[in-house]
Amino acid sequence: MPEPILTLTGLDAFYGDFQALYGVDLEVSEGEVLAIIGANGAGKTTLLRSIAGLIGNEASQITYRGRSIGNARPDVVAQMGLAMVPEGRQLFPSLSVEENLMIGGRVNREGPWNLRKVYDLFPILEERKAQASTSLSGGQQQMVAIGRALMANPDLIMFDEISLGLAPVIIRDIYKALPGIVGGGMSAVIVEQDITKALAVSSRVYCLQEGRVSLEGRSDAVSREDIARAYFGVE
């Protein structure tokens, strides 16, 4: 088993007075694709926002490459090589397609990804590069959001609900591109509602239920019954 690059130890996360995560333990290894599944409100997005630094936590509850980052600022976390493709894409509407990609690259980390490589991965974006990002279709916007995260040359990329609100054919295309993205040794955390998709692309899976880890296992070993129990909490 390779060394974990990201470790969550008893992570508690709060929105104001509301506690969204309770003592979550989780590990991501080098080059691993991890899936996080769970019902709406289970805490999946909170988990990603905590890792990214958008929600402050106890410093020691999140360690990345041996450094405690639980209370680190999001821009510092980004510089360290963690990137996120946020739920709902959240492109910058005042920026063109190319500018959205370029701002992703401003952390200036060494690595294989640059504008050229992103355009090779998603050729449609090169045709549309001067357009306002909001003028693209949902699927194309998702490509920009993925490209924007890749431009940072992260060691760990987090995808939050990448298939949400997209047509099935688009989702298939994006998932087809995934192995090419995470193949180069990059680790990935995928938050996904579509359990079949999540299990197909990942090596391990965590299920969250009401802010707690209710299931953890190898993606090819967990049974549907286990998942149903972990997902809904029914016996």
Next chain:
Amino acid sequence: MDFLNAVVQGTLLGGLYALFAAGLSLIFGVMRLVNIAHGDLIVLAAYLGLTTTVVLGVHPLVALIVVVPAMAGIGYVLQRGVLNHTLGDDILPPLLVTFGLSVIIQNALLEGYSADPQKMDAGVLETASVALGPLSLGLLPLLTFAIAVAVIAGLQWTFYRTPLGRAFRATSDNQDIAQLMGLNKRHVFGLAMALALAVTAVAGILLGIRTSFDPSVGGGRLIFGFEAVIIGGLGNLWGTLVGGVILGVAQTLGATINPGWQLLAGHIAFLVILAVRPNGLFPRISG
């Protein structure tokens, strides 16, 4: 003839108002901060210019070399040290804090420079004029207008053609996601305030050459700046220039009818446009 003259003089005056407004517009555009102290910062820049000309014995325009970086530095420190802590979902704290800042600056200037009106000596620049057909155009108003156009073109270029401008726009669009791109929003906001106060420095020096000033005149400059921003449309820099020009023309036209109507005519023009086009003439920010 009087009419044409008033329109031309008003247009040139509008350049100064656009400089008052550009900093306000920039700060609001990037961080949704309404800076009540903006007028007093303009006056502060005028006093810094005065001190520089007296101490170093240089022309007021040369004093820009000192005052522009000084104001930019003040802006960065002010933003990082004070104003960043007021920003959040609630729009009231920044209003209250910049109002307090306005009071502090006015009183500090009163302590330091007294209430006596001051003026900067720009020598021949103040009286020189060029004849254009039947019109006689002051060199200073012409220069002010040219500087205003250059400053706004420069800001426009910075906003839409540079990495710094991309950072400004991205942070303005979505602060959380901008931070995920490795942008430190506190630093970005500091840079925005530094740039805004650098423009304010130019406005303050030109104000101090054109008219006499005392510590209490900041409020009026703030109003003119606001009106120019609103007339032109929030977040649109060239609109700000148009807004300044409309305000300047309304004021000079009012003054040709009756000298007492100068300010009133400007305010009426502003109210009419606000009533007819509540979002200004060229709004960029919708919704």
